[in-house]
Amino acid sequence: MGVVKTQFAFEALKSIFKKPSTEEYPHKRREPPKDFRGRPVWLIEKCVGCGLCARVCPVKAIKIIGRGKEVNVTYLLDRCIFCAQCAESCNIRAIAIVGEFEFAGYDKSKMSYIYDKKQLVEKEAEIAR
Amino acid sequence: MVSETLIFLGQVLIFPGFLFIILLAFFAEWAVRKITGRIQNRLGPTYTGYMGILQPIADFIKLLRKEDITPTMADKIFFLIFPIMYFSLPLTAFSLIPMTEVQALTYFEGDLILLTFIFTIITAMVFLGGFSSGNIFSIVGGTRSATQLLGYEIPLVFTLLCPAIPAGSFSLTTIVEWQQNNSWIIWTQPLGFGIILTCMLAELELTPFDAPEAETEIVAGSITEFSGVKLALIRLGKNIKLVLASSLISALYLGGPEQLWILPPIMIFLIKVFVVLFLMVSLRAIFARFRIDQILAGMWKYLIPLAVTQFLLTKILWGW
Amino acid sequence: MGMGLMSGSMIKVVIGPQHPALKEPERFIIEVEGEQVVQVTPRIGYVHRGIEKAMENRTYIQNLYLAERICGICSHAHTTCYVQAVEDLLSVEAPPRAKYIRTVIAELERIHSHLLWLGILAHEVGFDTFFMYVWRDREVIMDLLEEISGNRVNYAMNTIGGVRRDLDQEKISKILKGLEVIEEKAKKYIQMIQKEPTILKRTVGVGYLSSIDAVRYNAVGPLARASGVKRDVRKDDPYIAYDDISFNIVTRDEGDCFSRMMIRAEEILESINIVREALSKLPVGDISVKTRLVIPPSETVSRVEAPRGELIHYARSNGTDKPERYKIRAPTLANLKALCKMLTGIYLADVPVILAGIDPCFSCMDRMQIIDCEKKEKQSWTLDDLRRYAREWYQKH
Structure with a gap:
């Protein structure tokens, strides 16, 4: 009994001089691991607009309008639960997961990402011209 | 005459009086939180001021700005009196403790008895405060405080009076004087030091004796319903009580303020106070909470016989 | 003062819905005489979220993530139970490698859940330093799970017909390294809690449940095993890879809070061995099979040993891509009656310890049920x- 208490007291005293194990999060950031499930990003030039991602999404965070070359994907960050099922279901791997995780904000309108293939094509054409 | 009064007023209000003690209490809270944090491998307060040293003051100001709610069930008058008393009683007691020199601000034959009385009154206040708020958790917490008092009061009084025997006086100032002429009382009465440390842990309601405010059982005990200014005062009062208890122990057992080399007596005294504080905090960190019946049983089975033994031994050694 | 709550010497102490001893909203009305509990009335349902009904409106793939969110701590147990049920409805079987990976995650989850519980118990008995130390070490497992699955909670490892992510050699060696740390710490903690006087004082003989009562009140999981009832789905009805792995069911006879604590602590060591064996036996091959998304009419029951005890999912399909009826029985619901039995006649101060002793998970438990x-x-x-x-x-x- 006494031995255990002394052992524990010793460890407690030792901890005073040890570095605290707390991560000072907002001040010192740790890199998320390699396979972290963060925000999905649409590689819209690949997308064919099959709509599978919108169909499997458990929280209806993805809206797809149009098909083929006129596809328009709206991704709602504020609904997303970061399960990455969309990326997994995508047969042509047009959805990539990036290791971002700090999304908190005050403005809901900034939390929707729109990927428009038509605009992209036009922009590319303009650059080409 | 006028300047003497002014100096005395300054001593009471500023140094080593109220302002100094309140600042000391804030510093003590920071030290306790930091040490506990480090023992538990955490950071403790970090952001406000250097190493978070201003955190207790920031908390105090934050609480002052909060809404002050009096429950409809509460006993209005006592609900108001309790925080004031809880804060002012230990603050008053400080004038009896020698801090800057061998003599305290006020001293008279028997001020030790008054101190004992103040400690008991504080606990009685906690009990009444618990009842006044009308919350069920507060009532249970207050009852536990009072029950616990039955356990630690007797050994506490015995060990408070033990140092008085060799000094031959019930005055704290005389006891400190005696220690400086002879030796620290801890060397002749180490058992008494252990007992008074344990009793003070119980008096301050620190783990393992924090059953009166065991948060997992009864939320915050008797202070559950207090908010705003009242809670701020209670928290400050608690910190002052913490410093008071450590000062009392260091005055009674560790020789009190004394000149050492070029260091002024107040420095030495503060070092002693913080050594006692550190002891109490580390004791708190390595124990789990006892149940109230276990506290009482343990106190009556071990602490009271030990305290009586210490008292009798001192009495025999220092002559009838 | 406290009108309606006091009659004579009887005080009604209301624990919850918001109370520091409960991490989730749930209500217990405890009638106390002095410090002694006379009667306990639980009131459940505060965290009822209508998950079963919601599952009927979602496809099987979408439900995977809903099932995961029934509980944060044992999310893998819930998805394992769910995919087992759905795979049974589809009559497909996950490839062996997937089964082993599921086992690894399940046992890692058990370790972190038990460590979490150990910390909570330490907090309930007022031993905050120990609580901090245990939770500090639990971070090792949390980091491992993040490394493997991509998230600290809600691992999303299971999918219908297998798992979603493979374990490569780098991850395996990381897991083994982490387990070594945890094993060393766990052994130290077991040695400590066996002898630490203040913990012993608060747990030995507290919340006694005899083995007869454990069977009568249908206790499951560590609660039953602490009362000497050898009840463990992993052995009784082996699922995923448990029939290939040798392990012991830890049981004790005391039936008090101390034995519940020891059971969980020793199960941590047992789980570490299971993970090691599963990793060494890890078969090669696919990690998932392709399945259809429409399921013919059928019904099934699936059982899993969650960290808190036996978890039961019931599913009925009707030939569409959505289940017709889904029912979940979480271990806490099974243990609640035993809990009320244990709480009667004890000290008020012991209530949190006993409450924590069953490792309650109210958000798992709360289904629409009227008593x-x-x-x-x-x-x-x-x-x-x-x-x-x-x-x-x-x-x-």
Whole structure:
């Protein structure tokens, strides 16, 4: 009994001089691991607009309008639960997961990402011209 | 005459009086939180001021700005009196403790008895405060405080009076004087030091004796319903009580303020106070909470016989 | 003062819905005489989220993530139970490698859940330093799970017909390294809690549940095993890879909080061995099979040993891509009756320790269920029943 208490007291005293194990999060950031499930990003030039991602999404965070070359994907960050099922279901791997995780904000309108293939094509054409 | 009064007023209000003690209490809270944090491998307060040293003051100001709610069930008058008393009683007691020199601000034959009385009154206040708020958790917490008092009061009084025997006086100032002429009382009465440390842990309601405010059982005990200014005062009062208890122990057992080399007596005294504080905090960190019946049983089975033994031994050694 | 709550020397202490001892909202009305508990009335349902009904409106793939969110701590147990049920409805079987990976995650989850519980118990008995140390070490497992699955909670490893992510050599060696740390710490903690006087004082003999009562009140998981009832789905009805792995069921006979604590601590060591064996036996091959998304009419029950005890999922399909009925029985619901039995006649100060002792997970537990005290019978109510009841009640009063 006494031995255990002394052992524990010793460890407690030792901890005073040890570095605290707390991560000072907002001040010192740790890199998320390699396979972290963060925000999905649409590689819209690949997308064919099959709509599978919108169909499997458990929280209806993805809206797809149009098909083929006129596809328009709206991704709602504020609904997303970061399960990455969309990326997994995508047969042509047009959805990539990036290791971002700090999304908190005050403005809901900034939390929707729109990927428009038509605009992209036009922009590319303009650059080409 | 006028300047003497002014100096005395300054001593009471500023140094080593109220302002100094309140600042000391804030510093003590920071030290306790930091040490506990480090023992538990955490950071403790970090952001406000250097190493978070201003955190207790920031908390105090934050609480002052909060809404002050009096429950409809509460006993209005006592609900108001309790925080004031809880804060002012230990603050008053400080004038009896020698801090800057061998003599305290006020001293008279028997001020030790008054101190004992103040400690008991504080606990009685906690009990009444618990009842006044009308919350069920507060009532249970207050009852536990009072029950616990039955356990630690007797050994506490015995060990408070033990140092008085060799000094031959019930005055704290005389006891400190005696220690400086002879030796620290801890060397002749180490058992008494252990007992008074344990009793003070119980008096301050620190783990393992924090059953009166065991948060997992009864939320915050008797202070559950207090908010705003009242809670701020209670928290400050608690910190002052913490410093008071450590000062009392260091005055009674560790020789009190004394000149050492070029260091002024107040420095030495503060070092002693913080050594006692550190002891109490580390004791708190390595124990789990006892149940109230276990506290009482343990106190009556071990602490009271030990305290009586210490008292009798001192009495025999220092002559009838 | 406290009107309506005090009558004579009897005090009604209401624990919850918000109370520091409960990490989730749930209510227990405890009648106390002095410090002694006379009667306990639980009131459940504060975290009822309508998950079962919601599952009927979502496809099987979408439900995977809903099932995961029934509980944060044992999310893998819930998805394992769910995919087992769905795979049974589809009559497909996950490839062996997937089964082993599921086992690894399940046991890692058990380790972190038990460590979490150990910390909570230390907090309940007021031993905050120990609580901090245990949770500090739990971070090792949390980091491992993040490394493997991509998230600290809600691992999303299971999918219908397998798992979603493979374990490569780098991850395996990381897991083994982490387990070594945890094993060393766990052994130290076991040695400590066996001898630490203040913990012993608060747990030995507290919340006694005899083995007869454990069987009578249908206790499951560590609660049953601490009362000497050898009850473990992993052995009784082996699922995923448990039939290929040799392990012991830890049981003790004391039936008090101390034995519950020891059971969980020793299960951590047992789980570490299971993970090691599973990793060494890890078969090569696919990690998932392709399945259809439409399931023919059928029904099934699936059982899993969650960290808190036996978890049961029931599913009925109707030939569409959505289940027709889904029912979840979480271990805490099974243990609640045993809990009320244990709480009677003890000290108020022991209530949090015993409450924590069953490792309650109320958000898992809260399903729509009415216990009619007058008729002493238990029945599930539909919304219509509830409406009718409300109408009648208001007419009467």
